[in-house]
Amino acid sequence: MIKAIITDIEGTITRISFVKDVLFPYAAKQLPEFISAHQQQPAVAEQLAAVKAFIDQPNADLDTVINTLLAWISDDKKITPLKQLQGLIWQTGYENGDFTGHIYPDAYQFLQHQQQAGQQLYVYSSGSVKAQELIFQYSDFGDIRSLFKDYFDTKVGAKQTPSAYANIISQLPFNADEVLFLSDVVAELDAAKSVGLKTLHLIRDGQTSSPAHPYINDFSQFTTEHLA
Numbered sequence: 001m002i003k004a005i006i007t008d009i010e011g012t013i014t015r016i017s018f019v020k021d022v023l024f025p026y027a028a029k030q031l032p033e034f035i036s037a038h039q040q041q042p043a044v045a046e047q048l049a050a051v052k053a054f055i056d057q058p059n060a061d062l063d064t065v066i067n068t069l070l071a072w073i074s075d076d077k078k079i080t081p082l083k084q085l086q087g088l089i090w091q092t093g094y095e096n097g098d099f100t101g102h103i104y105p106d107a108y109q110f111l112q113h114q115q116q117a118g119q120q121l122y123v124y125s126s127g128s129v130k131a132q133e134l135i136f137q138y139s140d141f142g143d144i145r146s147l148f149k150d151y152f153d154t155k156v157g158a159k160q161t162p163s164a165y166a167n168i169i170s171q172l173p174f175n176a177d178e179v180l181f182l183s184d185v186v187a188e189l190d191a192a193k194s195v196g197l198k199t200l201h202l203i204r205d206g207q208t209s210s211p212a213h214p215y216i217n218d219f220s221q222f223t224t225e226h227l228a
């Protein structure tokens with residue numbers, strides 16, 4: 001019996017185009033000035049050092065680091081220092097009201113219902129924990145952070161890696177088979193299932209279904225059978 005639900009964000013409870021057409025371009029536009037202005041701040045300096053380590057160029061200059069980060073945004077790389085920096089940059093956009101966090105109405109209703117029914121709700125996204133908190137703090141439905149018990153990002157591991165899910169389960173008071181993982185990406189569902197989590201595939205945007213995972217097109221199709 002399912003006791004906890006871990007949800008992905010992009011493509012599962014948030015429209016893909018909000019991330020790709022709003023958040024990523026905003027980060028790309030603001031990043032050069034943000035890095036130049038804040039490079040000495042510890043939270044930023046730590047990520048710049050991580051970029052240099054990742055590209056194995058400990059003495060890389062600022063332009064090289066900025067161009068590396070811009071290329072990673074363009075290629076939608078889920079590399080931890082980029083995702084951490086994006087969260088810091090998006091904070092300004094949310095605070096200025098440049099955008100609000102898109103949440104599908106059916107997802108919001110589903111999450112509210114499951115919380116009221118006693119499920120513990122968690123988030124696991126490639127977006128940093130900061131970015132996750134921001135999208136829910138400044139969501140289309142107002143501040144909905146109280147829905148979630150905790151957040152996980154790529155610091156526990158990459159989303160297509162089984163050990164990341166084992167790592168999350170080791171931090172929760174549940175067995176793997178008591179946890180349902182929701183995602184739009186089959187490779188993520190495969191990784192979660194391989195360490196014993198139950199899975200449910202969200203196919204909102206024409207993705208191909210997999211025989212390995214049950215699927216729904218939106219949360220209006222969710223039934224109690226998915227919690228069995």
Ligand SMILES: CSCCC(=O)C(=O)COP(=O)(O)O
Nearest residue numbers: 008009010125126127131132
């Ligand atoms: C937290 S909103 C931004 C999401 C993001 O940066 C991203 O890369 C999407 O990854 P997800 O794991 O939510 O599909």
Ligand SMILES: [Mg+2]
Nearest residue numbers: 008010011184
């Ligand atoms: Mg996703």
